Amino acid sequence: MNHELILASQSPRRKQLLTDAGYSFTVDAPDDSVERGMCSNCSPEELVVESAFLKAAAIAKRHEAGLILAADTVAVCGSETLGKPVDRDHAEKMLRMMSGKRHRVLTGVCMRIAGTSQIKTWLEQTTLVMSDLEDEQLQGFLDSDQWIGKAGAFGYQDGLDWVRIVEGLASTxxxxxxxxxxxxxxxxEAS
Ligand SMILES: Cc1cn([C@H]2C[C@H](O)[C@@H](COP(=O)(O)OP(=O)(O)OP(=O)(O)O)O2)c(=O)[nH]c1=O
Incomplete structure (x- = not known):
């Protein structure tokens, strides 16, 4: 890599994944307002890529050089796109919707080199299946607050035994x- 890496994300999970993969980097996170006002009638695939693009653009403005890395993640179940739940009721609704079903998690990524017009976006997808959630199990999980700040209201990294990957990368x-x-x-860098 020829550039200093700048992670444009406030997500502790993204920071951890990048650290565990051996990258050295600094963090300059966009605020949540970047994600608001996004296209309301675009597909979830377009949405995550567009959102990653906007996050990278917001941070690129603040740097003269460096490789900016931004991402956005949503879960998709049937025709519903599930972002981060706003409260416990919202999280419960999401988990009831996914209970016993397959769903997909999409992550859009944007990298751009600050001070240049070099920019690329990518889309990754992982398919998962969630077991039928018993009422008690669901309430216990909601009480744990582990759903907070996570798209689809669950964290795969938390070692949950009721959600498993069918196809795709866990890191996605x-x-x-x-x-x-x-x-x-x-x-x-070659673009
Ligand atoms: C599905 C899933 C999502 N998530 C998290 C990753 C992201 O932090 C979050 C999706 O929200 P995002 O809007 O993609 O990211 P963010 O708001 O946390 O951070 P930023 O915009 O600054 O980059 O959900 C998990 O940690 N585990 C999971 O299993």
Missing amino acids: VVGLPVEKLPEWIREV
Whole structure:
């Protein structure tokens, strides 16, 4: 990598994934307002890519150089796109919707080199299946507050035994497909 890496995210999970993969980087996170006012009638695939693009753009403005990395994650169940729950009731609604079903988690990623027009976006997808959640199990999980700040109201990294991956990378579910980064960094640096 020829540039200093800047993670444009407030997500502790993205920071952890990047650290565990051995990258050195600084963090400059966009505020939540970047995600508001997004296209309301676009597909979830378009939404995560557009959101990652906007997050990277907001941070690129503040830097003269460096490789900016931004991402956005949602869960998709049937025709519903599930972002971060706003409260416990919202989290419960999401989990009841996914209970006993397959769903997908999409992560859009944007990398851009500040001070240049070099920019790329990518989309990754992982399919999961959730067991039928018993009422008691669901209430216990909601009481634990582990759903807070997580798209679809669950954290795959929390070792839950009622959700498993059918196809795709676990890192995509947790918010950043780090296994793809070496290839993607080469692509954006060559663009
Ligand atoms: C599905 C799932 C999501 N998540 C998290 C990853 C993201 O932090 C969050 C999705 O919200 P995002 O809006 O993608 O990210 P964020 O608001 O946390 O951070 P930023 O916009 O600054 O980058 O859900 C998990 O941690 N585990 C999971 O299993």
